[in-house]
Every structure is written in C-alpha cells, then in structure tokens.
Amino acid sequence: MGRIEELEARDDAQSAVNLDTAEALKNIQTVQPKVETKGGLKVTSGDGQFSMSVGGRIHFDGYAFNDDIATPTDTTEFRRGRLTLSGTALGWEYKMEQDFAAGTNLDGLRDLFIARSFGKGKLTIGQFKPYRSMEELTSSNEILMMERPYASATGLFNGRQFQQGLGYLYAGPNWTAGASVFNMRNAATARNEGMGFSGRATWAPLMGTEEVLHLGGWYSYEDTATGTPNLSAVANYAGRRGPSLTIANTPGISGDQVTSYGLELAGLYGPAFFQSEYVRAQFGQLAGPDQDVETFYLQGSVMLNGGRKAYKPATGVFGSPRVADTGLWELTARYDQIENKDVSGLEASSWLLGVNYYINPNLRLMFNYTQGDNELTGDETGQYAVRTQFSF
Template sequence: MKSTVKFCGLVMLTSIGIASCYAASFTYKGGPRIKSDDGNFEIGLNGRTHLDVHSLYPDYPVFGSQLLSSNDRDGFNWRRTYATLTGKIHDLNFKFENDFAVNAISPFPHSLREAWVSAKLGPGQLTLGQFKPYRGLEEITSSNEITLMERPSTSSTGIYSGRQFLTGIGYRSMIRDNLGFGINVMSLSHFGLPFEGITYGGRAVWLPIHQEGNILHLGFSVSRDTSNKNSLSARIVDVYGGREGISQSLGLAGAGFGAPHSNSQSTFSAEAAYSIGSLTLQGEYALSKLDNTHQAGGNLKNSSIQAFYVQASWFLTGENAVYRKDRGAFGKPLPSGKWGALEFAGRYDLAENINQNLTADPCRTGTSKCQVQVITLGVNWYPYQGIRFMLNYYLTEAMIGHADLGAQTQKDKLSVLSVRTQISF
C-alpha cells in the first residue's frame, strides 16, 4: 500500500513539474485533468469503486467442495477500488491503474491492473506494458460498462482463467472506418511475477452496419497460451454463482502424468452483437484445446472445452447503447431523463469439457460429465453519470454426471442474489 502511494505520488509530482514549464488549464469533466495550452502535455486522475453484497442459497445434497451452509459466503465484498492516472507527453500516451481493493492480498505491484505506454505507429497504436490481451467482446469491455456484474465463461472468468492483465506488446488499428484489428505478444505473467510463459494472438472486428442507434458488430479472436511452472497456468476454471460462488475446474494443461515441462492452450472465439434503439443482443462462442490434461489407456491426451453465452439488454427509459471503436466493444449511455436510466438484462451461459467421461477424466471429478450452466437476470439503474446500482439474480447448475453406470446423476443447483453500488469518475 505504501509503495503504491509513493509510486502514484512520484508520477503526479513529475507530471506537475512538467506542467509548470507550460501554460496549462485545469478542468474537471469526468475527473480532474491538467492540459497544457499547446496540447503537448496532459494528465488526468480517475477512479472507480464497486461495493458488492451477496446472498447465496445452496441446493442440498451438495457434492465436491460446494457451500457448507446457506450463509458461509454471504456479506459484503469490495470488488474494485481503482485509482487511474492517464495522460500524454508529446506523442507518448500512458496509463497507470491500481486496484486498492486487492492490495491486502496482492500487494503492489501485483495490484496493478494496467500500466503501459503507447505511441502512434502508422495508422494504429503500439502499446508496451501491462494491459488486456485483445480477446473477446465481454473480456475487452470495461468493468464499469459490463451489463451484468460478472463476465461470462468466454472471458477470464472461464476460458482465460486468471489471465486478464498480462505484460507484453500489442498493436491495434482501424484499417477502415468499420474494420479494425489488434495483435499482441505477451508473457503469461503480471508485474511482480517472473516474465515466463508466452501468449500470442489477436482479434478482428467488423461493423457491417454502423449508424447511430443501429449497430451490427462481428468479430473473432485467436490465441495460444504456453505456460510453464513459473508462469500463470493455461487452465480453464468456471465460477458459477457470482464472485463469491463456486469454482469448477474444466481442465488444466499439463496435468496429465508424465506431461512435458511446457503445455499450451489454443483458443478460437467468435462474437456477434446487434444494437437497435434501446435493445442490444449479443453472444460469443469459444472453443479451447488444452494439451496433456489427462491420461487414457496409458497415453497423454488433450481435451477440448466449449463455452458460449447469449445475452439481451433493454433500456426501459429509451437510451441507446454506445459503441466504442477504440475498444471494439459497447459502453453505456448517459442517463437522458431526470430519474436516470433503467436497464433490464438477461444472459444464458454454458461451459463444458466435451471430452469428460468415465474413461477420460480431464476435470478430475471421476465422473461422466463436466458442465456448468448459469442464467443471470439483472436490473441496472443509472441515476446520474458515474453512478450505477445493479441487481443480479443467478440460477446456476453444475452437472458432473455419474461415477459409474446406473448411478444417479450428480448436480449442484445454486441461486444467488447480488447487489452492486458503483461510483466512478
């Protein structure tokens, strides 16, 4: 915590010192900002805080490592408390973002989320540092603007488990007004970890229709993550029942006995979204192959995991979703009425290891199936710009099949009620 404050203070003092050499103006629109009159220097401070409250209702009898009682994970959770510095010095842009909510368990620099510098190169932007790899639609969307409280299984909540912010180099550009791409080569690590393991891949987006209040978005992404013992794991863990819910492993690359030192995960993902008026529909499908997850017949075997979701949201108060070309993702509009904006949303989400059976056991459950389904219903109220209240209700089912032929199918049904208070500037 102390080192984080010292670091941010050093950045601020350095920036103020530079600003003092120029005629500058100070504004407070979306956060305090200093900008030189010649436009060569700019720095701004932003922040966000997400306070969540959860109430979990387990189904009995349970299996595995599920809830011990109806209230063992109930209560409050500071999900995010971000402080963000952004700005530029001549043609060099930068961003430093720290999450103080996790600082106690992941001290600085592990608590850094984004920390990068970028510069214009040709028609696009070259970025160096820690940031999100260019992956799917919901993964690249800001946590301030995701429609439901949790991301689906096609994101770092599932397919890219634990690999949301990585260190490396990336380049993204709009080839045409409606066509863009991003490519990256990164270490499978955060700041504060050894720079080992590697991921490379990219994402492309196309807007066949791009008009105000009428947007059709199509895209796909590919990636290959190769981990070793000192890097983040190439694994898939789906969390059902919200942030305080249950983790179900769907496979770990290299978990098979006798597997080599380095093992890979290869993923292809397709995405589509259509926003017309106050209605937005979107969905993604991801297929991921994990190397050497288990043994069958004395031989190492790979396994495949599929994940997909379909989602719909509608603004009762008539606002339109905002499309952000710089990310290739949707954002939220400003409230248009004096009572704010009211949004209803729903999502169906499924993830499963399609190779799990009584002979092959990549999920390590010793059963015939390995599947998680989640239905999420949500209401969002935006009373003012920068403030949002979210109410989510999860209906979940984890199915691991049976342990032998003729045995009863094992399921875990969990329902959860979650509320978030979100403030950002």
C-alpha cells in the same frame, strides 16, 4: 503643430504598450496549464505537450446465496477500488492503474503501459489486456452484468486477464484489427519463459444511430515453459464468491499449450441490445490427449425509459448508454455455459436476470440473480447480488 505631433507620439507609444501587453497576456495564456473537471480531473500543460488525468472506480457488492449442495458465505466486498493516472507526454500516452480491492503493490496492478501512434495504428508496451474476447475488452464500468461470462478471464482465461508484452491496434471507421504478443505473466506472477499470442478483428457492417450489427473473431495461443503457472478454465457458476468448478487445466510444467478461438455477434436495435460469443479451446495435458473445451453465452437488455447502448467502433465493443437527468432503467438477462467435451461431468451453466439503474454518468446501481448448475455434483446454488458502482 508641435502639440499635435506630441499627442500623436504619445498615441503611438500607448499603442505599442497595448500590443506588448496583449502579447504578454497571450504568452501567459500559452504557458499556463489548463485544468478541466468535467467527469474527472485533467490538467494539460500550456504548450499541450503534457497532460495528466485522474480517474477511479468503486464497485461495492453484497451477496446472498440460495444454498443447495454448496454452502457459500453471504457477504459484502469491494469488488473493485481503483485509482487511475493517465495522460500524454511528448506524443506518448501512458496509463497506470492500481486496484486496492485486489491487494497492494504488485497484486493490485492492472493497466500499466505506454502507447504511441505508430503508422496507422497504435503500439502499446507494458501490461494490458490481450486482444481477445469482446466481453473481456469491455470496461468493468460498462459490462452488462456484475460479472463477465465464461468466455473471458472470469472462466476460460482464469487469472490471465492482464499480461505483459506488446500490442498493436489498427482501427478504421467501422472495423478493428489488433494483435498482441506477451509473456505468460502479470506484475504479480513469478517470472517465467511462457509466451502467448492473440489477435482479434471486428467489423460493423451496420452502424447507425439506432441500429448496429457487430461481427468479430479472435484467436489466442498460450505456451507453457520454465516457471509458467498452470493454465486453467474455472467456472464460478453461482456468481462471485460462490462455488466453482475447474473445467480444464494445463500444468505449467507440461510444456503444452492452450489454444482458443472465438466468434462474436452483437447488435443494437433502438432500446434492445444483444451480444453473444462462441469459443472453442484446447488444453494440452501432461499425460494423455488434449482436452477440448466449449463455451458460449447469449446476453441482452432492454432500456425501459429511453437511451441506448453506445457502440465504440475504435475498439469494437459496446458501452453504457448516455444518461439523462432522470436516469435510465435497463432489464438484463444472460445464459452462459462451459463444458469439457472429453471429461464427463465437467460442465457448468448459469442463468442470470438483472436490473441496472443509471442514476447519472458516474453512478450505477445493479441487481443480479444467478441460478447456477454444476453437472458434476448436481449443485444448483443460486445467488442474489447487488452493486453500487461509482466511477469518474
């Protein structure tokens, strides 16, 4: 019996060692960081309290103009060259993004904020896009055409895409409500006392796998004060790096305001997609009455070999289609117009036709033809543009 007891004791000791080893391995797994490489690079601490992901985008463009009165230069450029660092730290989110194609240091800073769940929504503090304009809030990796329409920072909110302040976004299963208050500056703008406010709400009464209907509305108020830059609406009616027309301008020294409101309508039916916004704005003047500006666009696309646009109910925008191994082809079109209702001739419009080829989830090729029309000068310059877009 002594021999049996000795063997049993050894078994018990070995079991204890096995348990200790298993516990030690579990602890090692807990403290070891987790590294993911799907679609990019993401590192998460073993306890899940910290994470970091690295992303980026390269948009390389080429432009050739069909000159009329204006004679812009045929050229190439890096439209965007961004690196993005984002993640979480002890319950807070953070994002830091630098666009090297827009300049170094402050000139190239884009999103730069921290955010946290607060109540039933999310609070954002720092530099980000105010909640206004459906197309403005759509990522440049996922916009339909190479450039956004006039109802965005490409026109109406010229030079005011990113602002510094506070934002709060509350999202339900098929709706959103967001508000932001901000200083009239970004990282590269001189310090000033101008303030702004914007709010946006969206609702998707129809949201299925093949059919989506989106309704939205937004309001923006921008006030000039000491040191505020001029607030202008500018139309690049023949595409980027082409001729432009200033539609309206509120001088920064005027103490006046720019107010605007917009309505959104968008939808998806199988491979077909459309999106439209109508905006009215009022630009205060240093002398004389305020000037009313009206802009609207209608754009759409058809997927030719499967796939469909993705709707994002948490932000109320459409994104890129899910790409299969064979790639996806998309035909695109847009009509875009902006007009100063109080000054004769300050009107511009553009017709755009395009093709997108989604090679894989990270790589897209784009072609756009833009036919511009400057009502003031009669210029009808056109532009052929191509883009190679890589993002991760």
